[in-house]
Amino acid sequence: MALQDKYKELLDTAKTLGISNLQAREQDNVLYIDGEAPSGAAKDQLWNTYGKIDPDFRSADVVMNVNVSTMAPGVKVVVTTEKSNLNIRKGPGTDQPIIGKAAHHELVTLVSKTNDQWWLIRTDAGEEGYAFAQYLSPQN
Amino acid sequence: MKKQLTILLIFFMPWMLISSCKESDSKIQSAVEATLKDNKDVNGASASVKDGVVTLTGECNDEMSKSAVDSSVRKIKGVKDVINNCTIVTPQPSPAPVVIAEDDPLTKGVTDATKDYPSVNATVQDGVITLTGDIKKTDLPKLMMSLHTLKPKKIENKLTIK
Numbered sequence: 001m002a003l004q005d006k007y008k009e010l011l012d013t014a015k016t017l018g019i020s021n022l023q024a025r026e027q028d029n030v031l032y033i034d035g036e037a038p039s040g041a042a043k044d045q046l047w048n049t050y051g052k053i054d055p056d057f058r059s060a061d062v063v064m065n066v067n068v069s070t071m072a073p074g075v076k077v078v079v080t081t082e083k084s085n086l087n088i089r090k091g092p093g094t095d096q097p098i099i100g101k102a103a104h105h106e107l108v109t110l111v112s113k114t115n116d117q118w119w120l121i122r123t124d125a126g127e128e129g130y131a132f133a134q135y136l137s138p139q140n
Numbered sequence: 141m142k143k144q145l146t147i148l149l150i151f152f153m154p155w156m157l158i159s160s161c162k163e164s165d166s167k168i169q170s171a172v173e174a175t176l177k178d179n180k181d182v183n184g185a186s187a188s189v190k191d192g193v194v195t196l197t198g199e200c201n202d203e204m205s206k207s208a209v210d211s212s213v214r215k216i217k218g219v220k221d222v223i224n225n226c227t228i229v230t231p232q233p234s235p236a237p238v239v240i241a242e243d244d245p246l247t248k249g250v251t252d253a254t255k256d257y258p259s260v261n262a263t264v265q266d267g268v269i270t271l272t273g274d275i276k277k278t279d280l281p282k283l284m285m286s287l288h289t290l291k292p293k294k295i296e297n298k299l300t301i302k
Binding site: 093117 | 235237238248249251252253255277280281282284285286288289290291292293294295296297301
């Protein structure tokens with residue numbers, strides 16, 4: 001339970017932010033936090049708190065798998081790359097051929113989530129394929 | 141006068157004897173409470189006593205501890221009967237163990253996640269992701285958020301932050 005004490009503020013923040021299906025499990029000296037954030041801002045706030053307790057994430061004692069629940073299939077999501085276009089690929093993986101591009105800040109439709117990393121999207125121009133989930137954010 | 145006193149004494153003596161033998165409810169109550177206090181068979185137990193009949197409430201882990209509490213209370217002097225209203229708690233299912241990704245899908249996931257950070261090297265061994273190389277401070281949370289969704293055992297961050 002030592003880690004739950006160390007990261008008490010993080011777990012309290014998760015509760016305050018309304019993270020649903022929140023689970024905190026300690027196993028082999030690692031604290032696994034799972035749940036679904038109600039918004040992208042809530043997820044960011046949670047990560048800020050984590051970064052405050054463990055600066056630069058060096059302790060290797062937390063795995064926090066919290067996704068944003070509003071990003072469900074059917075909704076529009078925004079492409080949040082640094083500045084470049086987002087590759088749309090034939091399959092889920094960077095080894096898959098690029099079949100299209102979505103522009104920076106373009107709104108695309110989330111078709112389905114293949115896994116936590118790769119989501120099937122469709123652009124308004126009708127291009128459909130897999131994109132890296134990290135560069136897709138909920139609309140604010 | 142003296143005779144009257146003797147009669148009175150004779151009349152009351154048996155009653156005095158009987159009542160001194162009979163344990164008072166409050167005495168039983170404190171004896172029961174002392175028994176329950178350090179009893180591991182029951183949680184949050186309380187007891188009420190009326191005419192030597194003890195009513196128990198509280199939570200027991202199973203039938204065995206419920207009857208164990210019962211018999212330990214029955215042994216207390218003056219207890220005529222025990223009404224055991226202790227409830228049996230159903231144990232909370234212990235949380236499912238954390239599932240760690242196999243190295244193959246994990247390695248593939250890590251390759252994808254680090255693709256846009258060419259100065260980051262990542263290795264995967266028995267579910268542990270080890271990061272070396274360097275990264276911009278602003279990119280670190282983004283990379284971490286992405287790696288944390290891959291169900292690794294843990295992430296050893298040995299990156300130099302620029």
